Amino acid sequence: MKPSLGLRAGAVSLLIFVVFIAAWYLATGAGPGAATVDPAYAKLVGAAAAGGGKSAMPGPDVVAATLAKHLADPFFDRGPNDKGIGIQLLFSIGRVFLGFGLAMLVAIPLGFVIGLSPLMQRALDPFIQVLKPISPLAWMPLALYTIKDSAASSIFVIFVCSLWPMLINTAFGVASVRREWLNVARTLECRPLRMAFRVVLPAAAPTIVTGMRISIGIAWLVIVAAEMLVGGTGIGYFVWNEWNNLSIANVVVAIVMIGLIGMALDQGLAFAQRKVSWVE
Amino acid sequence: MPPEPLVRVDGLMKRFGTGAPVFADVYFRIAEGEFVCLIGHSGCGKTTILNVLAGLDEASDGTVLFAGRELDGPSLDRAVIFQGHALLPWLDVEANVAFAVRSRWPRWSNEQVRAHVAEQLGVVGLGQAAKKKPSALSGGMRQRVGIARALAIRPRMLLMDEPFSALDALTRGTLQDEVARLCAETRQTVFMITHDVDEALLLADRIFLMTNGPDARIAEIVVNTIPGPRRRHDVHHHPAYPALRNHLLDFLIERSRGFGVGAADYDPKNPPEIRLEAAA
């Protein structure tokens, strides 16, 4: 009997991973037969390359060692320029949650209004169409100027970029609630609030959560760029700081962590999506 | 003097946009405890009339009195069984019925609601399926839940829009028998739309025949001269059955295109009442 599809896919994934790591290992010159490097050059290109590789790009072994070092003590805090990667990630996650949460508080009720009222839908449409394509980072100078606080400004930027997918999906989900279900509630003399929470919300929930999932993905993309821009704390700042230190291994570790956290956020909402989905 | 009818419809007319009305000059009465079927071709406005009676739609002209009072929107007095069952797909069978029961008796305890729901599901033979989602049910079972939900609120009047048209013949027959039994037991007042002549003769005390739209009218009212209780397995043996059936079919095939409506003696306020006895 053939092994299951999941098992075979897992085997292929593992194979790809091994091939990738091996190629990386060889390409960064850490492999057998690698040319020794002029120590003066090594000094020039920085600590990462000083391990004996022929390029400044660290090999997987170096990155793994760096990762192990970070994971052993992720939450140390030795002043503004020397915090553990765990602390930096928590800063970023906190900002994303705050901005995303605020966006939820605005987008879901407003989406309800737009979805229920063709008038509001038409009236707000031009604003949404113009505001939606603006890169969230373009708001940064305005935010810094008015809020005068870099942390709050990045939260504001997260708020702005999380807003649109949730708003548009909520409005769409609410507007496409089957007329029949509303009629059922009406013949049962449902009060408006009961109608909203017991009929419209569950009916539109899968679409709303899809919007939330898109939003959190975008928010996680944007927070890195925003923190690079304003500096201070956060994983984005960490990446930029390590680049300035020419510590490529730290940058690679941060990239891996950003990917893993992004996946976790997405999976969390995928789980919520399964919880609220229904089949007709 | 005859007792005041439960439903009194006078001069009902509905027009969408400009142009010819869908139907006009519709007059009829429905007595308490009466089972009335409305037959007519697709598009003549049957669903619109039912929606007006339900309070879900407004007529362009005319009045509807229910129990002596003018209709003012939907009400728990009038339960609707929709064409496409209209169950809430995110709720299981029990919760679908409970939603209606809580609307009717908001002060009931959970225990009271549960007991009443269980009883109603028992009546339609769905006790075993209480925890299933509508998507896990057959079309016939879904429509049973719709019937249980409508009857659970003890409405003064039941409105049904082609409730069995989407079902296979076998299921349809069983459900027709059950509806006939349930409505006869409780002397339920029913207004039902169908385009199945046999269904009308099994269930209805009187059958309203509508001409084709636009500008449809009630052309005549056929009294079902087969006395109750009528059962599916023997109703067609009644001597009056062939004459009634032929009359209805003739109407649908030939005369629905405006029969009699143009005649000098046709009075929309008193459409001719046809009373056919057994063929001599």
Ligand SMILES: Nc1ncnc2c1ncn2[C@@H]1O[C@H](COP(=O)(O)OP(=O)(O)O)[C@@H](O)[C@H]1O
């Ligand atoms: N909301 C609407 N807007 C415009 N036309 C409508 C609307 N609802 C129904 N109609 C038209 O009114 C007519 C009657 O519809 P309906 O009551 O559903 O007929 P029936 O149930 O007898 O098939 C149809 O021709 C339909 O196209």
Ligand SMILES: [Mg+2]
């Ligand atoms: Mg219809």
